[in-house]
Amino acid sequence: MGANSLTITDNRTGKEYEVAIEDGTIRAMDLRKIKVSDDDFGLMTYDPAFMNTASCKSRITFIDGDLGILRYRGYPIEQLAEQSTYLEVAYLLLHGELPNEGQLKDWKWDITHHTFLHESIKMVMDGFNYDAHPMGMLIGTIGALSTFYPEAKDIFDEECRKKQIYRLLAKVATIAAFSYRHRKGLPYAYPDNDLSYEGNFLNMMFKTTEVKYEPNPVLERALNVLFILHADHEQNCSTNAMRSIGSAQTDPYSAIAGAAAALYGPLHGGANEAVLRMLREIGSIQRVPEYIKRVKEGEFRLMGFGHRVYKNYDPRATIIKKVAYEVFEVTGKDPMLDIALELERIALEDEYFVKRKLYPNVDFYSGIIYKAMRFPVEMFPVLFAIPRASGWIAQWQEMLLDPEQKIARPRQIYLGADERDYVPMEKREKTSAVSA
Ligand code: CMC
Numbered sequence: 470m471g472a473n474s475l476t477i478t479d480n481r482t483g484k485e486y487e488v489a490i491e492d493g494t495i496r497a498m499d500l501r502k503i504k505v506s507d508d509d510f511g512l513m514t515y516d517p518a519f520m521n522t523a524s525c526k527s528r529i530t531f532i533d534g535d536l537g538i539l540r541y542r543g544y545p546i547e548q549l550a551e552q553s554t555y556l557e558v559a560y561l562l563l564h565g566e567l568p569n570e571g572q573l574k575d576w577k578w579d580i581t582h583h584t585f586l587h588e589s590i591k592m593v594m595d596g597f598n599y600d601a602h603p604m605g606m607l608i609g610t611i612g613a614l615s616t617f618y619p620e621a622k623d624i625f626d627e628e629c630r631k632k633q634i635y636r637l638l639a640k641v642a643t644i645a646a647f648s649y650r651h652r653k654g655l656p657y658a659y660p661d662n663d664l665s666y667e668g669n670f671l672n673m674m675f676k677t678t679e680v681k682y683e684p685n686p687v688l689e690r691a692l693n694v695l696f697i698l699h700a701d702h703e704q705n706c707s708t709n710a711m712r713s714i715g716s717a718q719t720d721p722y723s724a725i726a727g728a729a730a731a732l733y734g735p736l737h738g739g740a741n742e743a744v745l746r747m748l749r750e751i752g753s754i755q756r757v758p759e760y761i762k763r764v765k766e767g768e769f770r771l772m773g774f775g776h777r778v779y780k781n782y783d784p785r786a787t788i789i790k791k792v793a794y795e796v797f798e799v800t801g802k803d804p805m806l807d808i809a810l811e812l813e814r815i816a817l818e819d820e821y822f823v824k825r826k827l828y829p830n831v832d833f834y835s836g837i838i839y840k841a842m843r844f845p846v847e848m849f850p851v852l853f854a855i856p857r858a859s860g861w862i863a864q865w866q867e868m869l870l871d872p873e874q875k876i877a878r879p880r881q882i883y884l885g886a887d888e889r890d891y892v893p894m895e896k897r898e899k900t901s902a903v904s905a
Contacts, residue, residue: 646673701860773833
């Protein structure tokens, strides 16, 4: 088989096997031939949480966790954050190349002209309780979109897919803003097609009595950068959920609702919300050392720190920190920034964090910026979901068009009871008065 292979000796049988190495990986299915007998199922790999398993081949996002590198379609995140716009990045993620002038114009037009919600979708949103978490509303409402666009099931029709992509990218921002307005008891502010994607989102969030909402350009630009940084992050928990649900050929609205549900968790997109609650709980710089001590004793984790892939500074956190200062020029500095800076300073010097390669991640500073921009804490995961929709769709489309992909269905190691006979109720052990 040559140099690009692995020779495995099975010490149970003394047999030798050769397995090809391609792109630094071996195919798990190649291990199946390693058996102790003809009726043996064959060797499997055990990898809870996918710590060392590639689930797909992708051409979208590249991360080098040790070097702190993030690129979309080859373009460094720093260059995109500096020079691009979120909608252009969304195009890049989906199409593989930056758009030319005409393509970008059409792309913007198509998305801008799908921002309105069907009035019945608005009524679906009205049905949520007055204090419903906006992320729960977002998940539920995106799922409900599949009932409004049943044709979206036609996932292998390119034109149909395109239409759903415009709708999803456009409506996710409208639903996000409406979920905030619903919670506040404010009338919904309808989309304004004259504004940029981010400017319109700010309009739908914060417009009150003014005839025309005019977004602050610094805040609009900051949101644009935050959206670019959050647009994709290869095979993270929610993207894996998107691909997994999509692999059953589910419509994209239902699949995105599932991906958003994964994002909601405090270890993923819910982390920015958790960071702010943590900073509130710490309350002052003086209390930082005590808090770090409790983290080291294993009482809880330092939210916004650590990453499965980055074992160096998260490049997104570096960019965000810079944006934070630009935003504070407009909004005034948030006192929580000082607590965050002190936490970061102490953690980066502390052996516990250094040894485990725990650095601030994207969520460490994003929450402080969002707060300064007047977004309530509950909106933070929603603000993550809006741009991540473009990454989810790009990854979903790549999965659909990949001839190697099939319905996702992991194996398990069964460790439960062996076969046994059903026990009738009268023969079962009585445990307590309540259950008796
Ligand atoms: N604070 C304190 N200790 C930590 C932290 C933390 N934030 N993260 C990891 N550790 C410790 C962990 O206890 C373990 O220590 P030990 O070896 O002594 O048992 C070691 O570091 C390795 O942790 P792990 O849980 O095996 O690492 P993981 O790759 O499974 O987890 C993570 C990655 C992001 C879930 C985790 O670092 C974490 O829970 N961070 C806090 C939540 C957070 O900020 N999430 C946002 C991630 S970035 C945005 C996104 O992509 O969603």
